[in-house]
Amino acid sequence: MKNLKLALVAAIISASCTNDDTKTVVVNEEEVITTVRIILDGGGETIILESRDLDGDGPNAPIITPVSGGALIAGTTYTGSVRFLNELVKPAEDITVEVEEEGDNHQVFYQLPSSVGTISYDDLDINDKPIGLNFTLVTNATAATGNLMVT
Numbered sequence: 001m002k003n004l005k006l007a008l009v010a011a012i013i014s015a016s017c018t019n020d021d022t023k024t025v026v027v028n029e030e031e032v033i034t035t036v037r038i039i040l041d042g043g044g045e046t047i048i049l050e051s052r053d054l055d056g057d058g059p060n061a062p063i064i065t066p067v068s069g070g071a072l073i074a075g076t077t078y079t080g081s082v083r084f085l086n087e088l089v090k091p092a093e094d095i096t097v098e099v100e101e102e103g104d105n106h107q108v109f110y111q112l113p114s115s116v117g118t119i120s121y122d123d124l125d126i127n128d129k130p131i132g133l134n135f136t137l138v139t140n141a142t143a144a145t146g147n148l149m150v151t
Contacts, residue, residue: 031095032056035085036150037067040137042078045069049148054087072116074143080119080135082108082150100133108132113146 034054040047047069053062072078084095099106103125109132110119117139121130137148 031084031098032086032088033084033095034087035083035092037083037085038080038148038150039083040069040072040078040080042137043073043076047072047078051150052087072137072139074139075141076139078137078139079122080137082133082135096133100131103131104129106131109151110135111149111151112137113144115144116140116146116148 034056035050035052038049040049048067049065050067051062051064053060082096084099086093086095100123103123104127106125107130112119117137120136120138121132122134122136123131125131
């Protein structure tokens with residue numbers, strides 16, 4: 001009888017001491033982004049650049065076009081922003097708001113040849129890390145050519 005009581009106490013103790021270290025994993029649903037639009041305001045005009053890829057990983061390459069405005073002007077400061085759209089649905093869905101809300105999970109990276117100018121971030125997430133939805137682009141005083149890469 002003494003062994004039975006001891007066995008019951010041991011069973012109760014071991015049942016109440018489960019190792020439940022599982023953490024709840026929050027699944028961040030990936031969004032479809034077909035279009036990236038860069039808007040630059042400065043030098044008296046608005047320049048809009050766009051990359052559209054409606055077939056995603058399909059065989060067709062993205063279409064990269066200047067939508068409006070001319071070339072960047074040397075010695076000019078531009079206020080920039082980027083928009084992300086899903087144009088596979090009607091009306092097109094603006095994904096930018098979700099990227100901003102989940103800013104601590106996202107960052108937009110810009111690459112610009114130093115001969116053209118510099119880019120600085122104008123927005124931060126809750127951890128004071130750059131998001132990149134808003135930025136400043138300053139062109140050098142001397143005109144140069146190069147490509148702006150956004151990733």
